[in-house]
Every structure is written in C-alpha cells, then in structure tokens.
Amino acid sequence: MAQTDQTAHDAGNARDDDVVALLMRQHGDIRNLFDEVERTSGDERREAFRSLVRLLAVHETAEQEVVHPYAGRLFDGAKDMVADRLAEEKAAKEMLAELDGMDPEDPGFMPRLRELRTDVQRHARAEERYEFLQLRRRADPEKLASMAKAVRAAESMAPTRPHPGVQGAAANMAAGPVAALMDRTRDAVRKAMGKKG
Amino acid sequence: MAFNPLEQRGIPLDRQRRNWRELSVMPIDPDRCDPYTRCRIITMNGIEVEAILFSHQFARHCPDMDVKRQLAEVRYIEAQQQKAVNWLLPGVSSVLETTIGYEQVAVDLTAWVARMEPDPYLKQAYQFGVLEDFDHLYRYANLYEMIEHRKAEEIVDNLTEVMPGRPTPLHHRDPMDNVRDPYDRQTASPLSKLHALTIMSAEQQTMNFYMNVGPTYMEPIARDLYQEIGLIEEEHVTHYESLVDPGETWWEQLVHHEYNECYLYHSFMEQESDPRIKRIWELHLNMELEHLHLACDLMRRHDGRDPEQVLAPELPNVLTFEPNKQYLRELIADQLDLTTLGTGYVREAHERFERMQQQLNGDGKAPSDQVLDRHREMFGREYRLQTEGEHPVPALREQ
Numbered sequence: 143m144a145q146t147d148q149t150a151h152d153a154g155n156a157r158d159d160d161v162v163a164l165l166m167r168q169h170g171d172i173r174n175l176f177d178e179v180e181r182t183s184g185d186e187r188r189e190a191f192r193s194l195v196r197l198l199a200v201h202e203t204a205e206q207e208v209v210h211p212y213a214g215r216l217f218d219g220a221k222d223m224v225a226d227r228l229a230e231e232k233a234a235k236e237m238l239a240e241l242d243g244m245d246p247e248d249p250g251f252m253p254r255l256r257e258l259r260t261d262v263q264r265h266a267r268a269e270e271r272y273e274f275l276q277l278r279r280r281a282d283p284e285k286l287a288s289m290a291k292a293v294r295a296a297e298s299m300a301p302t303r304p305h306p307g308v309q310g311a312a313a314n315m316a317a318g319p320v321a322a323l324m325d326r327t328r329d330a331v332r333k334a335m336g337k338k339g
Numbered sequence: 340m341a342f343n344p345l346e347q348r349g350i351p352l353d354r355q356r357r358n359w360r361e362l363s364v365m366p367i368d369p370d371r372c373d374p375y376t377r378c379r380i381i382t383m384n385g386i387e388v389e390a391i392l393f394s395h396q397f398a399r400h401c402p403d404m405d406v407k408r409q410l411a412e413v414r415y416i417e418a419q420q421q422k423a424v425n426w427l428l429p430g431v432s433s434v435l436e437t438t439i440g441y442e443q444v445a446v447d448l449t450a451w452v453a454r455m456e457p458d459p460y461l462k463q464a465y466q467f468g469v470l471e472d473f474d475h476l477y478r479y480a481n482l483y484e485m486i487e488h489r490k491a492e493e494i495v496d497n498l499t500e501v502m503p504g505r506p507t508p509l510h511h512r513d514p515m516d517n518v519r520d521p522y523d524r525q526t527a528s529p530l531s532k533l534h535a536l537t538i539m540s541a542e543q544q545t546m547n548f549y550m551n552v553g554p555t556y557m558e559p560i561a562r563d564l565y566q567e568i569g570l571i572e573e574e575h576v577t578h579y580e581s582l583v584d585p586g587e588t589w590w591e592q593l594v595h596h597e598y599n600e601c602y603l604y605h606s607f608m609e610q611e612s613d614p615r616i617k618r619i620w621e622l623h624l625n626m627e628l629e630h631l632h633l634a635c636d637l638m639r640r641h642d643g644r645d646p647e648q649v650l651a652p653e654l655p656n657v658l659t660f661e662p663n664k665q666y667l668r669e670l671i672a673d674q675l676d677l678t679t680l681g682t683g684y685v686r687e688a689h690e691r692f693e694r695m696q697q698q699l700n701g702d703g704k705a706p707s708d709q710v711l712d713r714h715r716e717m718f719g720r721e722y723r724l725q726t727e728g729e730h731p732v733p734a735l736r737e738q
Contacts, residue, residue: 170488263431278557
C-alpha cells in the first residue's frame with residue numbers, strides 16, 4: 143500500500159500535456175485505490191475509501207465537464223457513444239453515493255464495493271477504447287493540452303492524494319458528501335475553462 | 340499416480356463439437372484471479388494455436404484426401420478449444436496487462452522447463468532464453484506504469500520478480516546465430532521432446548501476439564517497444580524450433596503434438612486452483628485423449644511404426660507453474676553476458692554480433708532503453724519488484 147501511495151505521489155512529477163494520458167493514469171490510480179480499500183481495515187480503510195470517493199468524484203466530474211461534451215461533437219454518432227458513457231457514470235455515481243452513506247466495516251460494504259469496482263473498470267476501458275481513441279485521432283495537441291489543464295484544475299481544487307501527515311482523515315472527511323464535492327469540482331473546472339475562453 | 344494416455348479413451352470425436360452456449364465462457368476476474376491461472380490460460384492458448392497451425396501445414400503437404408478430412412475434423416475441435424481457452428481472458432484487461440501475463444508465462448514456464456530438462460544442451464538453450472524474457476517483463480512493466488499508473492506486481496502478484504535480466508538491446512543477434520542443433524529423435528528423452536514443443540509453441544504465440552497488438556497502441560514508445568520485442572520473439576521461435584529434430588515424420592510430429600496437449604491439460608488439471616477452470620482442463624484432456632488415439636492410428640497406418648516406440652510409457656511429472664526466483668537469480672549471476680555463436684554460446688561479443696548490434700542500435704537507443712529513460716523522467720526512478728533483495732549483479736542495481 144505504501145507503494146500505491148508512491149505511484150500517485152511520483153505521478154506528481156509526471157507532466158501531462160495530453161488529457162488522454164492524464165485520464166488513463168487516473169484510471170490506474172482509481173484501480174489502485176480500490177486495491178487499497180480492499181486490503182486495509184478500520185480507519186485505514188475509511189481513509190482509503192475517502193480518497194477513492196474524492197478521486198472518482200473529481201475524475202468523473204472533470205470528464206463530464208471537459209471531455210464528454212467535446213468528444214460528443216467529434217464525429218457522427220459520437221453523441222450516442224457519449225450517452226452510453228454518461229449512463230454508466232450516472233449508475234456509478236448512485237452506487238458511490240450509496241456506499242458513501244455506509245460504514246466501510248458494514249458487512250454489506252465490500253460486496254457492493256466490488257460491484258462498483260467491476261462497473262468502474264468496464265466503464266474506464268470503454269472510455270479508453272471508444273472515446274479516448276477518437277479524441278487522440280481527431281483533437282489537435284493544443285486542445286488535448288488545454289483540456290488537460292482543466293482536468294488538473296479540478297484535481298487541485300479537491301486534492302485526491304493528501305500528503306500523509308499534512309492532511310489526515312479529518313481533512314478527508316471535511317471534503318463532504320459526493321454531490322457537494324462534485325459541485326465544487328464543476329465550479330473549479332468551469333472557472334478554468336472560462337479563463338481559457 | 341501413473342497416467343498413460345495411450346491406455347485411455349476420451350470423448351468420441353463426433354460428440355466433441357460445442358454450440359454457442361458452450362463456447363461462451365465466462366472470463367476470469369483480472370483483479371482477483373490466481374496469476375498462475377492466467378498463465379495456464381495463456382500457455383494453453385499457445386498450445387492450441389500451434390495445434391491448429393501445425394495441422395494446417397500438415398494438410399497442405401498431404402495428398403491423401405481421407406487424412407486431410409480427418410485432420411480437418413480434429414482441427415475444427417482444436418479451433419473450438421482455442422476459443423474456449425483464450426476467451427477466458429477478460430475484456431477489461433488492457434493489452435499491456437495481458438502482455439505482462441505473457442512475459443510471466445515466458446519466465447516461469449521456461450525456468451521450470453530449464454530446471455527439469457535432462458539434456459544439458461537443451462537445458463542451456465532454455466537457460467539462455469529465459470534471461471531475455473525476464474528482461475522483457477521488466478521493460479513492459481515500466482511501460483505499464485507510465486501509461487496506466489499501475490504496478491506490474493498487481494498482475495504477477497509477487498510470484499515473479501521484475502528486474503533487469505540480459506539487457507534487451509543485446510538480444511539482437513545475427514539470425515544465423517539463432518539456429519541451434521536439434522536433439523536426436525532416436526536418443527532424446529520423450530520429456531525433452533515435450534519441453535521443446537511446449538516452449539516453441541509458447542514463444543510462437545508471444546510472437547504472434549506482439550506482431551498483431553503492437554500497432555493498436557497510440558503511444559509512440561509503446562508501438563516501438565512492441566516492435567523491438569516482437570522481433571526478439573521471432574529470434575526465440577527460431578532458437579527453440581531448431582531444437583526439434585527435423586527428421587521426425589509428419590505422423591510422428593502429429594503424435595507428439597497430441598501427446599503434449601494431453602500432458603499439459605493433465606498437468607494443469609492437477610494444479611488448477613479455480614474449480615471452474617479446472618473443469619475446462621479436464622474436459623479438454625478428455626477430448627485430447629481421443630485426438631491422440633486418432634493420431635496414433637494414423638502413425639501406425641501410414642508410418643508403419645508403433646507410437647509407443649517414440650512416446651513415454653507414462654506421463655512425465657506434472658509441469659508446474661511455481662515461483663523460480665532463486666533459480667533465476669543464480670542464472671542471472673552466471674549467464675547474463677552470454678551470447679550465441681553458431682550453435683553454441685560465448686561470452687565475448689564476436690564480429691557478427693557486433694555488426695548486428697551496430698546495424699540495429701548504432702543510430703540511437705533501442706526502444707527498450709528509451710522506455711526506461713522515459714520512466715525515470717516521469718517518476719525519478721525505475722519500476723522494479725525485487726522481493727528477494729538486491730539485484731544479484733552489482734552493476735545492475737538501481738542508483
């Protein structure tokens with residue numbers, strides 16, 4: 143688990159000028175956090191789950207604000223392709239909100255979490271294969287870079303990996319429920335996009 | 340527990356065809372499966388692919404219409420077996436995840452075969468090859484973390500170490516130095532023949548996989564790395580296929596193929612941890628017993644020889660997927676600087692090797708080195724998984 147932290151931490155050093163590369167790495171970070179929740183217990187699990195909620199909320203919101211609207215205009219039928227992804231995200235968001243209201247030590251928590259994990263993983267691969275591929279094919283590098291900026295703005299508003307010791311479980315809890323976090327992320331992204339014109 | 344497949348009868352051929360419902364297998368869960376279950380799936384896919392390709396080649400050289408038809412009958416079943424096996428791999432896995440599974444197979448399957456091989460020349464061939472696949476695993480693991488932010492330990496699960504082997508750029512040898520001497524079909528142990536066929540098939544499938552999935556990547560570094568390692572897999576197929584005695588008749592080769600499939604399905608049935616997958620190995624074993632029986636009949640009829648003369652009296656010990664960490668560390672310490680010269684091995688870089696190296700690596704770094712540079716740029720370190728301590732070669736320890 144220490145190594146999982148290390149990957150996300152080192153990732154800070156990685157430059158992401160390309161929104162697709164950035165989002166694909168977030169897919170990996172999300173999967174790493176699922177691992178962490180499954181492998182820990184007690185407060186450690188609660189904290190890992192808070193991190194997972196934050197990252198999922200930030201990631202999905204950024205995709206909905208930045209990536210899907212653009213991808214939906216890229217080619218004939220793109221709207222329908224995006225609609226499929228949005229439906230998956232909506233279902234995941236509902237399951238996430240449900241889990242968010244549960245205690246991670248509740249016996250019903252892990253089975254539900256695994257369901258969410260499976261759905262999120264399928265959704266992520268579908269994005270990579272059907273949506274991101276089109277983005278790379280059709281969007282110019284500048285557009286990919288400006289979208290990456292907006293996604294990073296979302297990340298910075300709701301840091302997904304508070305440095306251990308700097309922010310603990312309390313800070314994580316202060317992030318509040320899923321819906322509020324998504325709202326704040328949306329505002330941050332829109333602000334970043336607005337600046338870009 | 341002696342098991343002689345020649346004395347068993349399997350499922351009659353006319354009852355082996357499967358419908359769509361039977362072919363529609365449920366894939367394994369990549370986050371929860373036994374990594375060696377994935378390894379067994381990848382291995383058996385390679386074995387079935389070889390069965391199909393070999394049978395096609397045989398048919399193209401066979402003027403006898405009845406034999407052609409029987410080959411087609413059995414081959415269709417093998418094609419269904421290949422589908423049922425390979426479709427156990429999940430669609431949610433990325434190509435790179437599957438690739439790391441392929442390299443785990445190459446490392447732990449080849450290491451096990453090297454340990455068990457009775458013939459010293461053949462053993463050396465496996466020891467030589469495994470150190471290259473070991474290094475491929477390390478290079479792909481670095482690419483995986485760059486692209487997907489995941490660590491290869493989530494795939495290999497601490498069963499296989501991930502660290503430098505013989506450096507990949509040095510795998511590019513003059514093709515003529517990739518051809519080995521064959522075993523002698525009259526004197527070789529039956530186990531040696533099974534080993535050669537198994538490793539040749541696994542490497543051939545790896546070659547096929549990389550040559551086809553490589554260009555599906557968008558990232559230039561990924562495309563380049565698959566191209567480089569894909570070329571090395573071709574060298575490995577040359578290396579391993581040349582171990583097989585070309586004097587074996589087509590009939591004899593067919594019998595060896597079918598016998599080997601019985602051996603491997605039996606082995607994997609014995610050790611499989613997932614009961615659902617174990618039932619598939621068992622079903623396929625029962626199909627293969629019949630394929631073997633038919634192949635033996637062909638050999639008796641057309642070769643005028645008894646298959647018992649060329650086969651083992653009973654199945655050899657179960658071929659096992661298990662960690663080979665210490666064995667690999669010893670090989671790394673002893674054999675990292677080997678290359679091939681003619682059909683032998685040397686420690687010094689000879690003229691032909693140097694020329695090939697100059698042609699391939701003389702104008703800019705190989706992709707396998709670029710991937711490490713890029714990884715260090717991104718993360719300030721390499722990706723390694725060293726569960727048993729420092730790298731055995733001091734020069735290859737991470738600074």
